[in-house]
Amino acid sequence: MMARRDFDPASLDPIAFYFLMNSVVVPRPIAWVSSRSADGVDNLAPHSFFTVSSVAPPVIQFTSVGRKDSLVNIEATGEFVVCLTPAALIAEVNATGTDFPAEMSEFDAVGIEREPSLRVAPPRVAASPVALECVLHHTVSFGASTVVMGRIVHAAVAEAALRDGRPAIDLLDPIARLGANEWGHVGTVEVIDRIGFADWPGHFRP
Numbered sequence: 001m002m003a004r005r006d007f008d009p010a011s012l013d014p015i016a017f018y019f020l021m022n023s024v025v026v027p028r029p030i031a032w033v034s035s036r037s038a039d040g041v042d043n044l045a046p047h048s049f050f051t052v053s054s055v056a057p058p059v060i061q062f063t064s065v066g067r068k069d070s071l072v073n074i075e076a077t078g079e080f081v082v083c084l085t086p087a088a089l090i091a092e093v094n095a096t097g098t099d100f101p102a103e104m105s106e107f108d109a110v111g112i113e114r115e116p117s118l119r120v121a122p123p124r125v126a127a128s129p130v131a132l133e134c135v136l137h138h139t140v141s142f143g144a145s146t147v148v149m150g151r152i153v154h155a156a157v158a159e160a161a162l163r164d165g166r167p168a169i170d171l172l173d174p175i176a177r178l179g180a181n182e183w184g185h186v187g188t189v190e191v192i193d194r195i196g197f198a199d200w201p202g203h204f205r206p
């Protein structure tokens with residue numbers, strides 16, 4: 001058995017355990033969340049606590065650690081857009097993680113071009129190859145963390161990111177969040193087919 005060190009969340013400082021979780025739940029995709037405040041200010045912020053919640057209906061989720069402007073806006077308006085974060089925009093993604101005041105738009109402060117969404121009011125990032133337009137489905141709070149679930153009402157994918165009609169990983173070129181302030185890129189991509197039990201070695205097929 002390999003030597004292991006044990007970490008008990010009940011006896012560790014919550015921040016220390018947060019850093020540990022952040023370093024081991026990796027790599028994480030980054031949701032570039034666009035929202036519009038009740039006053040009409042367009043907000044853009046990266047969130048790497050991000051995944052798919054449901055297939056049908058299509059629901060995605062991200063977690064706001066604390067009451068970030070994104071969360072406040074989405075609670076107020078019920079709409080947001082998740083854009084994919086391509087490697088070409090890594091500096092811009094990081095810059096939108098700056099704690100700008102709510103009345104300042106990250107689109108303007110960082111110099112990110114908007115494009116209109118089709119089904120919701122918050123804009124898309126024009127240079128991002130994917131935009132998932134969402135309406136708020138539900139929020140779930142765990143103390144200071146709030147999970148925001150959004151039902152996708154429209155998906156827009158750049159033609160240039162499609163190969164044979166499907167989004168291609170090399171064309172999307174997404175970045176990922178790792179531990180602390182580390183970022184990851186897509187490395188070697190392996191294609192491995194799932195093995196059905198019928199094809200499992202030794203399985204008797206009558």
Ligand SMILES: Cc1cc2nc3c(=O)[nH]c(=O)nc-3n(C[C@H](O)[C@H](O)[C@H](O)COP(=O)(O)O)c2cc1C
Binds near residue numbers: 043045046
């Ligand atoms: C790559 C990256 C991932 C992040 N992931 C999260 C996250 O999952 N949840 C969160 O609350 N903050 C996350 N942050 C921090 C927020 O982006 C940051 O607090 C930002 O200022 C929030 O903006 P807002 O107040 O305009 O919503 C992340 C920052 C970076 C750079």
